[in-house]
Structures are given as C-alpha cells and as structure tokens.
Amino acid sequence: MSITSLIPLAYSLGVSFTNLNLLRPGQPIQFVGLQNYSTGIRDGEFLTAAWNTILIVSVSLGLQLLIGLMLSLILSQERKGFRLWQTILLIPNIIAPVVVGVLWRLMFNPDYGIFKLGLAQIGIDKPWLQHPIWAKVAVIIVETWTWTPFVMLTLIAGLKSLSDTPFEAARIDGASGLQIFRYITMPLLKPVIAVTLLLRLMDAFKMFDSIYVLTYGGPGLATEVLSLRIYKKGLKYFDITEASAQSWIFLICIFVISYIIAKKFVQVEKRIE
Amino acid sequence: MKRQIAARQGKNYFKRIIEYVVIFIALSQVLIPLFWLFTTSLKNPVDIFTYPPVWIPKNITLNHYRSILQVNGVLPYFINSVIIALSSTLMATVFGGFAAYSLARVRFPFKLGIFLVYWILMTRMYPAVCTAIAYFMIIQRLGLLDTRLALSITYTSFNLPFVIWILLGFFGDIPRSIEESAIMDGATFFERFVRVVIPISIPGLVVAAVFSFILAWNEFLFAVILTTYRAQTVPVVISGFITDRGLEWGQMTGMGVLAIIPVLIFALIIQKNFVKGLAFGAVKE
Numbered sequence: 050m051s052i053t054s055l056i057p058l059a060y061s062l063g064v065s066f067t068n069l070n071l072l073r074p075g076q077p078i079q080f081v082g083l084q085n086y087s088t089g090i091r092d093g094e095f096l097t098a099a100w101n102t103i104l105i106v107s108v109s110l111g112l113q114l115l116i117g118l119m120l121s122l123i124l125s126q127e128r129k130g131f132r133l134w135q136t137i138l139l140i141p142n143i144i145a146p147v148v149v150g151v152l153w154r155l156m157f158n159p160d161y162g163i164f165k166l167g168l169a170q171i172g173i174d175k176p177w178l179q180h181p182i183w184a185k186v187a188v189i190i191v192e193t194w195t196w197t198p199f200v201m202l203t204l205i206a207g208l209k210s211l212s213d214t215p216f217e218a219a220r221i222d223g224a225s226g227l228q229i230f231r232y233i234t235m236p237l238l239k240p241v242i243a244v245t246l247l248l249r250l251m252d253a254f255k256m257f258d259s260i261y262v263l264t265y266g267g268p269g270l271a272t273e274v275l276s277l278r279i280y281k282k283g284l285k286y287f288d289i290t291e292a293s294a295q296s297w298i299f300l301i302c303i304f305v306i307s308y309i310i311a312k313k314f315v316q317v318e319k320r321i322e
Numbered sequence: 323m324k325r326q327i328a329a330r331q332g333k334n335y336f337k338r339i340i341e342y343v344v345i346f347i348a349l350s351q352v353l354i355p356l357f358w359l360f361t362t363s364l365k366n367p368v369d370i371f372t373y374p375p376v377w378i379p380k381n382i383t384l385n386h387y388r389s390i391l392q393v394n395g396v397l398p399y400f401i402n403s404v405i406i407a408l409s410s411t412l413m414a415t416v417f418g419g420f421a422a423y424s425l426a427r428v429r430f431p432f433k434l435g436i437f438l439v440y441w442i443l444m445t446r447m448y449p450a451v452c453t454a455i456a457y458f459m460i461i462q463r464l465g466l467l468d469t470r471l472a473l474s475i476t477y478t479s480f481n482l483p484f485v486i487w488i489l490l491g492f493f494g495d496i497p498r499s500i501e502e503s504a505i506m507d508g509a510t511f512f513e514r515f516v517r518v519v520i521p522i523s524i525p526g527l528v529v530a531a532v533f534s535f536i537l538a539w540n541e542f543l544f545a546v547i548l549t550t551y552r553a554q555t556v557p558v559v560i561s562g563f564i565t566d567r568g569l570e571w572g573q574m575t576g577m578g579v580l581a582i583i584p585v586l587i588f589a590l591i592i593q594k595n596f597v598k599g600l601a602f603g604a605v606k607e
Binding site for chain 1: 337341344345348349351352353354355356358359362370371372374375447448449450451452453454455456457458459460536539540542543546547556557560561563564571574575577578581582585586589590593
C-alpha cells in the first residue's frame with residue numbers, strides 16, 4: 050500500500066514543484082514553486098477534459114441511479130428466478146472494461162453495427178463515435194451500461210435490509226404504492242443511495258479503460274476525460290511536472306467533493322459500529 | 323367489495339406485467355451485446371461486414387481463434403495474465419489472511435474498523451493515474467519495467483485492503499469456543515490458524531480470492547504503463563489490436579470472449595457470496 054500509493058503520491062507532489070525534464074536528463078533540477086500549477090490549471094486541454102469529465106459523470110450517474118433504482122425496486126422482491134437474473138444483469142460490471150470498449154466500438158460502428166439497427170428506423174442514425182456530441186452520448190451510454198448493475202446491486206442490498214414494520218403499517222393504513230415509495234422507501238433508502246453515490250462518484254472520476262479503447266478521447270478532445278488527459282501528458286508527451294501538478298489539482302477536487310458528500314449524507318462511522 | 327378486490331387484483335397483474343417487461347428489457351440490454359460479441363468471433367469476415375447485421379451466422383468458423391492462438395502468438399500474453407493474476411491473488415489472500423486474523427484476534431487501542439474503512443476508501447478514491455507517473459519512474463529505477471513481478475506486486479497491494487476487509491468479517495463470525503478448545507489441546511497460535519480457522523473460513527477465502535483474481539485479470543492502466551512487450555497482459559493486447567492493426571473484429575472479439583470466460587466462471591462459482599463482495603461496505607448486513 051505505502052509503496053504503491055503513498056510514495057508515488059509524495060514523489061509526484063515533489064516533482065510538481067520542480068522543472069524536472071525527462072527528455073533532458075543533464076539539466077539541473079530547480080525549484081519553480083507553483084509555476085506548474087498555474088500553467089497546468091490554465092491549460093485549455095485540461096479544462097476541456099475537466100468539463101467533459103463533469104458532464105459525462107453527472108449525466109451517466111443520474112441515469113444509473115434512475116435505472117438502478119427502478120430495477121432494484123423490482124428485483125428486491127423475493128421471487129423465483131430473480132437471483133439468477135440479478136447475476137446475469139451484473140455481467141457488464143465484472144467483465145474487463147477493455148472488452149466493454151471493444152464490444153461497444155463494434156456495436157456503434159456506423160456501417161455495420163447493431164446499434165444502428167433499431168435506431169435507424171426511428172430516424173436516429175448517427176455516426177456515433179465520429180461526431181463530437183454523439184461520441185459523448187456514446188460514452189455516457191457505455192458508462193451507464195457498465196455501472197448501472199453496481200448501483201442496482203447496492204440498492205437491492207439496501208432495500209432488503211430495511212425492516213418490514215413501517216411498510217406493513219402503511220399498507221394497513223391503506224397507503225398506495227406510490228405513497229409508500231415516496232414517504233417510506235425513499236427516506237429509509239436515502240443513506241444507502243448516498244453511499245452508492247459516493248462510491249460511484251469516486252470510481253467514475255477514474256474512468257479510463259473503456260474510453261481508451263472506445264474513442265481514445267476523440268474525436269478531437271470531445272471525450273477526453275481527466276485520467277486520460279493526465280496519462281497522455283505524463284506518459285505520452287513526458288511533460289511529467291505539469292502532469293503531476295494537474296493530477297494534484299484533480300486529486301484535491303475529488304477529495305473535496307467526496308468529503309462534502311460524505312459529511313452531508315453519510316455517517317461512515319455509524320455504518321460500521 | 324368484490325369489485326374492489328377484483329380491481330385490485332387486476333391492478334396487481336398489470337403491475338407484474340410491467341415489472342417483467344422492464345426486467346426483460348434490462349436482460350436483453352445485457353445479453354444482446356454479449357451474444358453479438360460471441361457470434362462475431364465465430365463469423366466469417368463476409369458476415370461481419372454486412373448490413374443489416376447477420377444475427378445467427380450460417381457458416382461458423384474457428385479461424386479467428388486459431389489465428390489468435392497461432393499466428394499472432396497471443397498465447398504468451400495469456401500465460402502472462404494467468405501467472406500475474408494467480409500470483410497476486412495468492413499473495414493477497416495469504417498476506418491478507420494473516421493480517422486479518424491477527425487484526426481479528428488481537429485487541430487494538432483504536433477503532434480498527436473505522437481505520438480500515440478509511441483505508442479502503444482512500445485506495446478506492448484517488449484516481450490511479452495520479453500515482454501512475456511517479457510509480458512508473460520508481461519501477462523503472464528498480465529495473466522492473468516490463469516484468470511480471472512488477473504487475474504482481476502492484477495488484478497484490480491493490481487487493482490487500484479489500485481482502486483484509488472481507489476476511490475480517492468472516493473471521494469475526496467464528497465462535498471463540500472452537501478456538502478455545504484448540505488452545506486447550508495445546509495448539510499454538512499458528513496451528514490454530516492453519517488447522518482450525520482456515521478450514522472454517524474457506525468460503526470467505528474463496529470470495530476474497532475470486533475478487534482479487536478478477537481485478538488483476540481485468541486491470542488495464544498499470545498494465546499498459548508498466549509493460550512494453552514481454553510482460554503484456556490480455557487487456558493490453560486487446561487494446562493494441564485497435565491501434566496497431568486496424569480493426570480486426572474477428573480476432574478482437576475472439577480475444578474478448580477468451581478474456582471474459584474465466585471471470586464468468588468464477589462469478590458463477592461464488593454466485594451466492596458474489597453480491598456480498600461487490601456491494602462491500604456500501605450496505606451493512
């Protein structure tokens with residue numbers, strides 16, 4: 050743990066304050082203060098990637114929660130066959146993201162992909178991965194496909210752990226299904242939804258593999274996300290000082306967002322006791 | 323009154339039908355792409371490049387699999403993946419097992435559960451790419467670039483917190499009386515662990531091991547950074563098919579199928595406990 054995360058983190062923090070250049074090994078290393086941070090945060094490609102990340106994460110997370118909640122409400126009932134179906138629905142979440150990328154690249158193909166088949170008939174025939182806007186839509190679809198099962202799963206577990214008493218009481222009082230959902234299920238489920246959201250948010254910001262295969266950030270910078278941007282900057286162009294500075298900016302943003310959500314909705318300690 | 327009951331029953335049937343329709347749509351969303359992946363890997367190129375698509379190919383060919391295994395020499399990469407995934411799984415389970423057992427049995431002055439949860443959240447929270455650059459340079463210094471060892475170590479450390487977490491739950495459930503009787507019979511700490519605790523907690527060990535394996539098998543970012551040729555794993559090779567060799571769908575999908583199979587088998591083996599592992603920590607049982 051310390052070898053693989055703490056030392057590299059400290060190292061990248063150190064590097065981010067210097068002018069270390071891997072392509073010119075002889076150059077003396079100097080301390081340059083916050084220069085990398087100031088250029089890094091004004092870097093247009095970085096900002097585009099940040100915007101793309103926020104857009105893709107928020108839209109796909111919303112969809113995941115919506116679909117996941119719907120499926121979990123159905124599948125949390127104890128009925129024959131539901132366990133098997135639940136396992137089948139989990140498949141997208143456990144296969145390699147790289148394979149997910151390949152799979153969807155095949156399906157989105159504008160000439161012979163099956164995604165075209167149904168949609169072309171209702172007039173949506175788009176060059177999915179070649180058009181800047183539709184490529185974003187495609188990435189959102191793939192993210193949703195991959196991660197809805199996870200949301201569904203945690204919500205099912207949450208729903209099953211709720212006690213029956215309030216539901217029975219409401220039923221006896223003659224509450225309708227919708228009322229039960231609105232006034233009992235949702236409030237009781239809120240902490241579980243919050244934890245799910247937190248876990249998903251942390252994972253979503255890391256998305257890398259499937260986009261790498263699906264679009265590699267293209268066309269242009271249309272689907273470039275922060276992980277991919279930092280990867281390219283640091284390990285393709287070897288601009289490691291600025292990449293380190295940008296990864297620290299990225300890290301701090303994630304910590305702040307996670308902290309706010311955790312503080313607001315989740316009492317971590319209470320869940321363990 | 324009767325009419326009301328009838329109305330309610332009618333409404334119930336209606337609700338059920340909608341529920342099954344929703345599930346049917348969801349299942350097809352999952353299964354159609356996978357079916358497509360599988361059939362494409364068995365199609366002749368003529369059938370791959372046609373529109374409208376051919377659902378069930380008339381002529382099935384195993385040529386893509388043959389060329390994957392023979393012509394392109396992908397086999398060594400599969401061996402890499404298997405070795406790396408198995409070795410890191412073994413290390414994570416063994417070290418994690420010892421760690422979890424001592425944590426479960428030795429009293430600590432601080433609240434261990436909370437510490438562990440924060441640890442897991444931490445490892446889960448920061449984007450791997452933020453450490454990737456520095457990690458790459460460290461591995462380079464150590465002269466371990468493009469070796470299986472580097473990836474094994476990396477994945478072991480990724481998996482350790484999770485393994486400890488899962489096993490703590492299982493070890494905590496073992497009744498103390500069983501261990502106490504072992505102590506009475508004069509067993510040492512280590513004997514107690516190996517002879518008594520491990521046999522009881524095999525289900526937990528299996529869950530932990532399967533999850534470690536899947537993570538190591540699927541991991542891409544560090545695999546692509548730390549390897550160049552010799553130690554490449556399956557995901558890296560699959561991604562390479564796209565960038566280097568144009569779009570050889572037959573072979574690419576074939577690789578995809580081969581990469582999915584072990585994961586599916588493992589998921590089915592531990593179906594019951596699988597849910598517990600995936601939803602870890604999110605919901606208190």
